Amino acid sequence: MTAQTMPTLYPTRRGSPTIAVLHAESRLFGRELGSLFYILLFPVVLLSILGAIPSFREDSADLGGMSVVDLYVPVTVLLSMIMAALMAMPSIVLAYREAGVLRRLRTTPVRPASILVVQVLLHAATVAGSSILLLTVGRLVFGTPLPQSWPGYIGAYVLALVASFSLGAAITAISPMPGWPPSWDPSRSSDRCSPQGCTSRCRRWKDCSAESSSSPRSVPHRRR
Amino acid sequence: MADAGQRLSPDVLSDRPLNAGSMNQIAVDIEHLSKSYGDVLAVDDVSLSIGRGEIFGILGPNGAGKTTTVELIAGLRVPDGGSVRVLGLDPISDRGEITRLVGIQLQESRLQPKITAREALQLWSAFYDDPEPWPQLAERLGLTGLLDQQFRTLSGGQQQRLSIALALIGRPQVAILDELTTGLDPRARREVWQLVRDVRERGVTILLVTHAMEEAQGLCDRIGIINDGRVRAVDTPDGLIGRAAAATVTSFMAESAVDLEALRTIPGVAAARRESGRIVVEGDDEAPFLVLSCLESQRIVPRRLRVQDGSLDTAYLDLISTPPVLTDPTPNLTQEPAR
Numbered sequence: 001m002t003a004q005t006m007p008t009l010y011p012t013r014r015g016s017p018t019i020a021v022l023h024a025e026s027r028l029f030g031r032e033l034g035s036l037f038y039i040l041l042f043p044v045v046l047l048s049i050l051g052a053i054p055s056f057r058e059d060s061a062d063l064g065g066m067s068v069v070d071l072y073v074p075v076t077v078l079l080s081m082i083m084a085a086l087m088a089m090p091s092i093v094l095a096y097r098e099a100g101v102l103r104r105l106r107t108t109p110v111r112p113a114s115i116l117v118v119q120v121l122l123h124a125a126t127v128a129g130s131s132i133l134l135l136t137v138g139r140l141v142f143g144t145p146l147p148q149s150w151p152g153y154i155g156a157y158v159l160a161l162v163a164s165f166s167l168g169a170a171i172t173a174i175s176p177m178p179g180w181p182p183s184w185d186p187s188r189s190s191d192r193c194s195p196q197g198c199t200s201r202c203r204r205w206k207d208c209s210a211e212s213s214s215s216p217r218s219v220p221h222r223r224r
Numbered sequence: 225m226a227d228a229g230q231r232l233s234p235d236v237l238s239d240r241p242l243n244a245g246s247m248n249q250i251a252v253d254i255e256h257l258s259k260s261y262g263d264v265l266a267v268d269d270v271s272l273s274i275g276r277g278e279i280f281g282i283l284g285p286n287g288a289g290k291t292t293t294v295e296l297i298a299g300l301r302v303p304d305g306g307s308v309r310v311l312g313l314d315p316i317s318d319r320g321e322i323t324r325l326v327g328i329q330l331q332e333s334r335l336q337p338k339i340t341a342r343e344a345l346q347l348w349s350a351f352y353d354d355p356e357p358w359p360q361l362a363e364r365l366g367l368t369g370l371l372d373q374q375f376r377t378l379s380g381g382q383q384q385r386l387s388i389a390l391a392l393i394g395r396p397q398v399a400i401l402d403e404l405t406t407g408l409d410p411r412a413r414r415e416v417w418q419l420v421r422d423v424r425e426r427g428v429t430i431l432l433v434t435h436a437m438e439e440a441q442g443l444c445d446r447i448g449i450i451n452d453g454r455v456r457a458v459d460t461p462d463g464l465i466g467r468a469a470a471a472t473v474t475s476f477m478a479e480s481a482v483d484l485e486a487l488r489t490i491p492g493v494a495a496a497r498r499e500s501g502r503i504v505v506e507g508d509d510e511a512p513f514l515v516l517s518c519l520e521s522q523r524i525v526p527r528r529l530r531v532q533d534g535s536l537d538t539a540y541l542d543l544i545s546t547p548p549v550l551t552d553p554t555p556n557l558t559q560e561p562a563r
Contacts, residue, residue, distance in 0.1 A: 017350050017351045019350075020346075020347055020350030020351070021347065024336075024339065024343055024346075024347040025336075027343065028336055028338050028339055028343075031338045032338075095337065096336065099333075099334035099335070099336070099337065100330065100332065100333035100334055101333075101334065101335060101336055103300070103330065103333055104330060104333045104334075104335065106300060106323075107298060107300065107323060107326070107327075107328040107330065108323055108348065108351045108394070109320065109323045109324055109351050109352065109394075110351050
């Protein structure tokens with residue numbers, strides 16, 4: 001209440017903390033030029049390159065009267081989803097996790113989940129932009145017909161989005177991270193919980209299995 | 225018991241800045257706290273009471289359980305046993321309230337790599353109902369010229385100062401500062417210390433995790449020394465120095481040979497050694513006088529005689545190397561819980 005009546009002497013953001021996170025994260029996302037390129041431009045560049053091949057533009061009876069480039073419009077739509085959900089988003093969220101951004105947010109009134117939700121929203125919005133671009137280029141440049149049933153298209157589209165981002169979230173969740181859980185004691189770095197510990201354990205297990213595979217050889221040898 | 229009776233009454237919450245009357249209340253109350261990671265006991269039966277408006281230092285070697293203790297206080301970890309009350313609230317079950325009342329600067333916690341200092345300050349301001357005006361805070365911490373720099377391009381000390389600003393931006397009633405001045409140059413360190421003192425003047429309780437002795441000695445009202453997850457001593461800096469075996473350091477030069485063994489047998493003398501041409505004798509408050517009479521009996525004239533206070537450094541090393549002493553962890557404050 002006091003915040004609203006107080007004259008704003010300095011630029012700051014009022015209102016819901018989650019909206020503030022959305023605002024800040026969208027500005028940060030705008031600085032991820034690599035991600036933006038691969039989600040927004042790379043699929044349309046790929047579609048244009050394929051469309052530049054004359055034979056790909058010819059309608060073919062084998063494809064039910066469609067051209068190869070017609071088939072590539074939905075493929076590139078899916079490509080931008082995969083780029084966003086499996087490549088761009090996990091790398092940002094993992095970087096945040098590793099830097100302790102999520103932990104830092106846990107100490108504030110904002111739930112760290114909000115930053116994850118915001119990341120999904122931003123990436124999904126970029127995918128939507130990319131899809132509109134691809135459908136437009138397909139229609140205007142290569143004469144690919146637009147989806148005939150919009151409700152069906154949007155339903156399938158949303159399901160594909162949910163599937164890709166679920167997969168991306170799962171990859172993010174199981175990705176090992178150095179120093180996680182945050183070690184309070186350096187001597188604990190070889191702990192079973194840490195990824196290094198896990199791999200070394202696996203190696204040890206492999207070593208053991210190698211030993212055991214060699215020992216049966218030696219055992220029958222002795223028996224003989 | 226995390227029942228409603230333990231919660232802060234609304235008038236305490238709205239009472240900002242805190243008045244002097246709240247000084248004799250307990251801000252942080254820890255009882256028999258324990259936490260282990262696997263087989264390792266990180267925090268072992270720690271009990272502490274920190275008064276409102278107090279600057280309390282937690283001192284201890286690496287891996288002593290300091291950070292785990294403050295993480296338990298902040299509600300970032302769930303204790304295995306014992307209880308934590310911060311302003312009468314349970315850091316786990318009253319999570320939402322705690323995040324508004326407690327400001328934390330975590331050790332080795334970074335921000336989004338590409339966020340600018342200005343954006344971070346604006347974002348954190350939006351988290352709280354009544355934030356500190358961030359331009360002033362940025363100026364106090366020497367961040368004004370760095371506002372448009374991205375976090376990843378800031379130096380370690382600059383990141384640290386931004387982190388301190390973010391911990392204080394929500395006008396917390398309890399501020400937890402872990403490794404406050406690590407990576408700061410001497411001038412920035414003094415400025416941060418002054419800021420901490422000013423924040424305390426408003427009645428904010430400050431919990432300082434440190435292993436910088438100078439910082440603990442100059443800043444803290446009381447210090448708790450933690451080692452191996454246990455509280456070894458809780459006292460004022462002067463009290464800790466006085467408690468240690470080396471409360472005084474007597475040093476002098478002697479022209480003739482000095483019998484160090486004879487000095488060591490003096491009651492109250494902890495150590496006697498030769499150090500770059502001087503004889504250095506560490507001992508309790510009575511030791512210097514006894515050393516002088518011993519020298520007199522040996523017919524030695526001490527030249528350039530100096531008697532100094534023992535440092536917190538030696539007191540600390542002394543306390544962490546001796547087995548745990550039973551100490552009274554409660555401060556000289558009323559024991560009534562904050563109501």
